[in-house]
Amino acid sequence: MNPSRRSADLGAPAAGHAGTDLAGDIAGVRQRNLFWAALVLLLSIGAVTWYFVNDSQLRLIEYKALNLAEVVARHATAARSAYADHAVSKLDRDGTGSASANYLAERGNVPLPAQFLKLVGERASTESGGLYRYRPLSKWNLGAGQELRDDFQRWAWARLEAQDRAAPTGPIAWQSAWRIEQVDGERTLRFLRADPASSASCVQCHNAIERLDTTRASRVAAGVAPGKQWSQHQLLGALEVQVPLAPVEALAAEQRRVVILAVIGLTLGGLLCLGLLVKVGTDRSRALTQDLAWRAAHDDLTGLANRPEFQRRLQTALAASKTAGRRHSLMFLDLDQFKVVNDTCGHRAGDELLRQIGTALRSHLRAGDTLARLGGDEFGVLLVDCPLDDGRGVADKLLGCVANHRFLWRERVFELGVSIGLVEVGADACGVADLMSAADIACYAAKEAGRNRVRVFQSSDAELARRREDLGWGERILAALASGRMALAVQTARPLHERLAVRSYQELLLRMYAEDGTPVPTANVIAAGERYQMMPSRIDRWVLQTACEHVRTGRLRADAEHIVAINISGASLADEAFLHHACETVRASGIDPRGLCFEVTETAAIGNFLQASAFIRALKALGCRFALDDFGSGLSSFSYLKNLPVDFLKLDGAFVRDIVSDPVDRAMVGAIHAIGRALGIPTIAEWVETDAIRDAVQALGIDYAQGYGIERPRLVSLPSGLDADVVEGKGRERTSGAAATTVSAGLD
Structure with missing residues (x-):
């Protein structure tokens, strides 16, 4: 066939097909453009979603890592402080050991608080499963592994030092230093939190160590200026916490891949919903954190600030x-x-x-x-x-x-x-x-x-x-108890008649001394102890434990014929915890409980009658005895006396000291003794300062006499760290020139 013919035969149809093809080409171009536009939109949405998911996760990872680092640092220093306050202090107080750097080679000793913190850090870092690592460090610590060893530590320490002050008047608001670095090939949050000298005892300990010749020599050998001395609240050390981010980032990367696959398979609306869900999740986490932060700063009951x-x-x-x-x-x-x-x-x-x-x-x-x-x-x-x-x-x-x-x-x-x-x-x-x-x-x-x-x-x-x-009295009393400047004196009440079952009644009196050996007025100590609720928890417990120890070691004789009397405050009388402690102490001491007598004042007994009755019966069940002190000072005494199972009546000294010259006082003493005789309770006259007073109370039939005219108080043992001549000399200075009745009145 002629080629031109073929062309002619195909001419018309070709024109129609050309229009269709052109329309198809245009539609194809549009579809391709729409496809590419949709693809670009899809990729853009995916990229944007990827960016926001990635950014929010990175921020969340950093936020959580910082929170974890802060919590670990706070808990570590809190553990160290609790260890120092409760474990080390108790060892020092009990005298059974102390904290020492060479504790492994010393029997009965335990690590220093700084060593304890290091040991806890090593164990916690090992057992956390790679979640975190922490260790204490300091520019001033030359121990292995605790000095500043790399750029971050030196950089972070410098930032902390810039916040330090030469003579701080209170705690410094430290700002921790942190940054993210590669550690052993891993992205890791490195966080350094200040560990200042928070207590005076800590400052004294470190300053004393710095003055040692061995420390000075090690400073010189390390190129560090020796003789550093700290003040309270100054920068002493720091705690570095490392939080590896790789495990969390790996999980985050996997989640991002899943998100992208979901983006490809879902519609724009689905992708937007997914992004919204991610944002909601992040907001919820932050809202939860904010809620926890709010709770940490507010009172749960009222919603007010705490x-x-x-x-x-x-x-x-x-x-x-x-x-x-x-x-x-x-x-x-x-x-x-x-x-x-x-x-x-x-x-x-x-x-x-x-x-x-x-x-x-x-x-x-x-x-x-x-x-x-x-x-x-x-x-x-x-x-x-x-x-x-x-x-x-x-x-x-x-x-x-x-x-x-x-x-x-x-x-x-x-x-x-x-x-x-x-x-x-x-x-x-x-x-x-x-x-x-x-x-x-x-x-x-x-x-x-x-x-x-x-x-x-x-x-x-x-x-x-x-x-x-x-307000300083509470601290003074605690310091005296901790340093051994509390002591017990004994003053004996002597029998005035033969054939009395008890041959000596030994009352223990509290004594407190200042650091220079000057005696502190007992009335002030008792008043402060009662005001700050220290009688049941500290003072009366110490008196009871010390009295039992004196009896156990033979410094005091206590049996059925020789009584050791201990004064108990009204607060302790109404304290169930003190009653339990008293019973356990008497049982554990191994001494004859018949030789112990607890003195309670009439005012305290009547004011806490039900508690006093329960207290007396509980200890009498063990064999202990009780004396009602200052009897006669309350008008309701006689009606309560028959319901209190006491073993001795101690007459209020205010009636006794003028008994020779005042017929009313003499009649009162005689009446109280008559009631005691009727109830079968021996009577003890206090403030017997002269022979004339002793003769007068003896003539009235009183069973025992106590006061400077009978025996002056004497210390059972010297306070710790004070010389006998100093204590006696200071005591004479305070009492010289004072009337005997005035001195005696301040003893009980």
Whole structure:
């Protein structure tokens, strides 16, 4: 066939096909363009989704790693502090051992707190399954593995040193240093947290070590200047926490691959939903973290700020006062009659009352002010940029708010009051602890002055200054107990007649000495111990344990004919824990319980009659005896006496000392002895200072006499670390020139 023909035959159809092909080509181009556009859109969505998923996961990984590092560091230093406070201190206090760097070669000794922290770090790092590693380090520690060894440690240490201060007046708000590096081929978060000298004992220990010749020599050999001396709160060491990110990042990478595969297979809406879910998950995690952070800074019951958060805000306000001259007001509030509601209606009512009071107080404060529950029925208020005069006005409003509040509980209505202590936060304030103490003192003064009032703390106020000084008594007593400057003296009551079953009644008297050997007035020690609730938990326990030890070692004789008498406070008399401790101590001592007598004052016994009766019966069941001290000082004594199973009556010395010249006192002593004789209870006259008084009480038939006219008190054993001549000399200085009755009156 002719080629031209073929062309002619195909001409018309070719034109139609050409139009179709052109349309098809256009459609194909559009489809291809749409495909590529969809592909580009899909890839863009995938890339964007990948980016946001990857970024959020990396941020979350860093965030969690930082949280983990902070928690590990805090728990590690807390473990070290608990070890030092409870384990090492108890060994030192018991004298059974001590903390030593060479503890492995020394029997009975334990590691130093720093060594303990290192050991815990090694064990925790091994057993965490690679989750984290931590170790203590310091520029000043030349021990193997604890010095600054690499660039990060030197860089991070320099950042911590830049925050240190030459003479800090309080804790420093340290900012930890961290960054992510390659460690052994792994991306790892390296976190360095300051470990300052938090306690005076820690500072003394490290400063003493720095002064050793061996330490100075090692410093010189290492090229470090010797003789470093720290102050409390200065940078002493640090804790490095390493958190490998590879396990978490591997899991995150796998999750990202799954996400991309899902993106390819799902629609745009599905991809957007997936991205939304990822974002929701991240937000939920952050919301949970924020919720935990909120709970850590607030009181669960009232929703108000708690004590740590309140102190943090007070620290911020104080810093603003010092740098910008701003003035604020700080208040302590203590509810009056809260215990009545709690005791009569139960704890649920007390909790509801605290919630209502918190809401009522909050309504009278500005948005920028802080209201916190500090514990129990105590609240704290921080008024920002509020001078003292304006703060007094707010305090009066809060006073009226509580006074006008009516608490209704099951058809019972309660009226309340509040005692408020107010102090100004200015540039001259020493620190948070001093401010809190001043507000507490002012609040206590308001309560003692009659409750339901405001007391403003002024440094010139003599009464508040005295109360502030009194706060140091608790620390002085604890220091005396820890250093062995507490001792027991004994004063014997002698029998005045023959054929008495007990031949000697030996009363133990508490003595406390200052560091220079000066005796501290016992009345002050007892008053402070009672105020700070130290009698049941510290002082009376120490007295009982020491008395049993003296008897066990033969320093005191205690049997059925020779009594050792121990004074017990009213607080201990009503304390179930002390009763349990007393019973266990007597049993464990192995001594004859018939030789122990517990003296309780008439006032304490009658004021806690049910508890006193239970206390006496429990210890008498072991064989111990009891004496009712200062008998006759209360008008209700006689009606209670027949229901208290006591073994001795000690007549109040106020009746005895003037018995020779005062017929009324002589009649009172005779009447009390007659009652004791009728009940079969031997009587003991106190404050027998002269032969004439002894003859008078003997003529009345009193069974025993005690006082300077019979025997002066003598120490059973010397206080630890004090010379006998120093103690006796100081004692003579304090008592020289004083009347015998005055001295004796201060002994019991």
